[in-house]
Amino acid sequence: MxxxxxxxxxxxxxxxxxxxxxxxxxxxxxxxxxxxxxxxxxxxxxxxxxxxxxxxxxxxxxxxxxxxxxTAHGYSAIAIESSFPRGCLVDGYVAGRGPASYAAVQDAGxxxxxxxxxxxxxxxxxMREYNADPAHRIKLRIYGFDTPTEFGSSDSPRRLLQFVLDYLSSVDSAAGAAYRERIEALLGDDADWEDPATVFDPTKSVGQSPAATALRVETEDLIAELHARRPELRVLSGNDRYREAMQYAAAARQLLNYHAALARNPGDRVSRLLGMRDAAMADNLAYMVARERDRGGRVFxxxxxxxxxxxxxxxxxxxxxxxxxxxxxxxxxxxxxxxxxxxxxxxxxxxxxxxxxxxxxxxxxxxxxxxxxxxxxxxxxxxxxxxxxxxxxxxxxxxxxxxxxxxxxxxxxxxxxxxxxxxxxxxxxxxxxxx
The missing domain is CATH 3.40.1660.10 (EreA-like (biosynthetic domain))
Structure with a gap:
C-alpha cells in the first residue's frame, strides 16, 4: 500500500x-x-x-x-431492510420452528x-438447512431491522405493544392484564393508523389525537415498569427474552412518535420522518449486535x-x-x-x-x-x-x-x-x- x-x-x-x-x-x-x-x-x-x-x-x-x-468469519446473523416485528416469523422458520414452508412466511414475515x-x-x-445440521453449534438468525412503516403508510402500534403485553403477562399476569386493559382501550381501529392518506396529509393522521397522546403516556409507563423491574424480570424470563421485550417496547415508542410527527406540518416534516426512521433502524441494529455478541457472533x-x-x-x-x-x-x-x-x-x-x-x-x-x-x-x-x-x-x-x-x-x-x-x-x- x-x-x-x-x-x-x-x-x-x-x-x-x-x-x-x-x-x-x-x-x-x-x-x-x-x-x-x-x-x-x-x-x-x-x-x-x-x-x-x-x-x-x-x-x-x-x-x-x-x-x-x-461459515468462515464468525457471523451468526443477517439483518435485512424489512419490518422489525415481522422478522421473528422468518427467524422461527429458519430455526425450524413454526410454519413448515417458506410460503407461510413470505408475506407475513x-x-x-x-x-x-x-x-x-x-x-x-x-439458513434453515444450515441450522438443521447438528454439526453447526451456533445457529444462524435472521432479523428485520426496518421500522414497521412503508413509504405509503405506517403500521398500527398494536403488534408491537401486544408483544410486550404478552411478555409482561407471562411473568406477571395481573400487571399484564391491567396494562392490556388500558392500552387496548386506546388503540382504536388499525385502519385509522394505517391510512395511506396520512403520508401526504397531516390532518388525516390520528397520531396526535387525545387517544394517541394517552397511548404514548401508557407506553412510557409500560417501559418504565419493565425498566424498574429489570433485575426481577431477567430472573423470571431470562435476559434474552427481557431484552427482546424492551426492544419491542422501544420500537412501539418510536412508532407512536412517528405517528405524532405524521400529524404535524412543519416545513421539514418529510426530512424529520425520514430521519426518525433511520434512527430507529440504527437502534434496532445496535440491539441485534448486542444480542449476537452474547453468543460470540457478529451481524451482517x-x-x-x-x-x-x-x-x-x-x-x-x-x-x-x-x-x-x-x-x-x-x-x-x-x-x-x-x-x-x-x-x-x-x-x-x-x-x-x-x-x-x-x-x-x-x-x-x-x-x-x-x-x-x-x-x-x-x-x-x-x-x-x-x-x-x-x-x-x-x-x-x-x-x-x-x-x-x-x-x-x-x-x-x-x-x-x-x-x-x-x-x-x-x-x-x-x-x-x-x-
Whole structure:
C-alpha cells in the first residue's frame, strides 16, 4: 500500500481492485477473506448496501457474502431492510420452528413485498438447512431491522405493544392484564393508523389525537415498569427474552412518535420522518449486535446504500430536497471502528433503466477493469488526492427504477469498501417496473 495519496483514480483502481465472479466460489471466497482481514477483527457489524432495490446480482452477491461470513468469519446473523416485528416469523422458520414452508412466511414475515424475491427465499432456505445440521453449534438468525412503516403508510402500534403485553403477562399476569386493559382501550381501529392518506396529509393522521397522546403516556409507563423491574424480570424470563421485550417496547415508542410527527406540518416534516426512521433502524441494529455478541457472533446488515452510508443523506424528490442522518451515520457514532460498510455500484442494467455510465464517472472508471465484479477499499478517501475527485461527475440515474442512486465523490468517504458489478438484471419475483 502506498504511504502517499494516489494521484489518479485509475492508479487507485488498478492497484487495489480485487476482481471476482459470483460463479467462481474459490475466487469469491478468497476476495471476501482479503476484505475481512483488511477490515480487522474489531468489526461487529458489517453492512452491505445495494445501489438499488431490485438488482438481482446484488442480492446474489449478498447471499454469497453472508454464506462466507457465516461459515468462515464468525457471523451468526443477517439483518435485512424489512419490518422489525415481522422478522421473528422468518427467524422461527429458519430455526425450524413454526410454519413448515417458506410460503407461510413470505408475506407475513417481510415488509415491502421483499418475501416474494426469489433470492430472499434462497437465503432463508439455505439458513434453515444450515441450522438443521447438528454439526453447526451456533445457529444462524435472521432479523428485520426496518421500522414497521412503508413509504405509503405506517403500521398500527398494536403488534408491537401486544408483544410486550404478552411478555409482561407471562411473568406477571395481573400487571399484564391491567396494562392490556388500558392500552387496548386506546388503540382504536388499525385502519385509522394505517391510512395511506396520512403520508401526504397531516390532518388525516390520528397520531396526535387525545387517544394517541394517552397511548404514548401508557407506553412510557409500560417501559418504565419493565425498566424498574429489570433485575426481577431477567430472573423470571431470562435476559434474552427481557431484552427482546424492551426492544419491542422501544420500537412501539418510536412508532407512536412517528405517528405524532405524521400529524404535524412543519416545513421539514418529510426530512424529520425520514430521519426518525433511520434512527430507529440504527437502534434496532445496535440491539441485534448486542444480542449476537452474547453468543460470540457478529451481524451482517443488508439495506439500500442510502441507509447504511455514513454521511448525511440528500434526496431530491421533484423540486424538494430532503436531508437527514441515515442509519449508517448513527451506527458510526455508536460503534466507531466496530462498524464497517461496503457500498454497491452497478455499471449497466437494461431491466432497471440504467444505461452505460458516462465517461469519467466513478462507475465508468470502476467497471473499466477486470470483473465482472470487483471489491475495492476506499480507505475513506485518505489515499486519494483531492485533485483526483474534485471534478468527478455523477452519472445519470434510472429511467425505470426511482430507487437507484449513483455513486458520488462522497461515496469514497461514506463507505469502507465498494462492491462494483458490471451489470445486473431485475430481481426475480419483484413487482413490475414502470416502463
Amino acid at each position: 502506498p504511504d502517499h495519496p494516489y494521484q489518479t483514480l485509475n492508479d487507485w483502481i488498478a492497484r487495489e481492485a480485487i476482481p471476482l465472479s459470483l460463479n467462481s466460489p474459490e475466487i469469491f471466497d478468497a476476495a471476501v477473506d482479503s476484505m475481512t482481514a483488511a477490515l480487522g477483527d474489531s468489526v461487529e457489524l458489517l453492512g452491505l448496501g445495494e445501489a438499488l432495490h431490485g438488482g438481482e446480482e446484488g442480492l446474489i452477491l449478498r447471499n454469497r457474502l453472508f454464506e462466507r461470513l457465516a 417481510f415488509s415491502h413485498g421483499f418475501g416474494r424475491l426469489d433470492a430472499n427465499r434462497e437465503l432463508v432456505e439455505w 446488515a443488508f439495506a439500500h446504500n442510502s441507509h447504511l452510508q455514513r454521511g448525511k443523506m440528500e434526496w431530491r424528490f421533484g423540486t424538494d430536497l430532503y436531508e437527514w442522518h441515515p442509519a449508517g451515520a448513527h451506527l458510526d457514532a455508536i460503534f466507531g471502528p466496530r462498524y464497517a460498510v461496503v457500498g454497491s455500484a452497478v455499471g449497466v442494467s437494461d431491466e432497471n433503466g440504467i444505461g452505460r455510465p458516462e465517461p469519467g464517472t466513478l462507475e465508468a472508471l470502476l467497471t473499466a477493469g477486470p470483473g465482472p465484479v470487483r471489491l475495492i477499499p476506499t480507505h475513506r478517501g485518505e489515499r486519494l488526492s483531492g485533485s483526483a475527485t474534485a471534478t468527478l461527475p455523477t452519472r445519470r440515474g434510472s429511467t425505470k427504477n426511482p430507487g437507484y442512486f449513483p455513486l458520488t465523490p462522497r461515496s469514497l468517504t461514506d463507505f469502507d469498501w465498494l462492491a462494483v458489478l458490471d451489470a445486473t438484471g431485475y430481481a426475480r419475483g419483484g413487482p413490475p417496473l414502470q416502463q
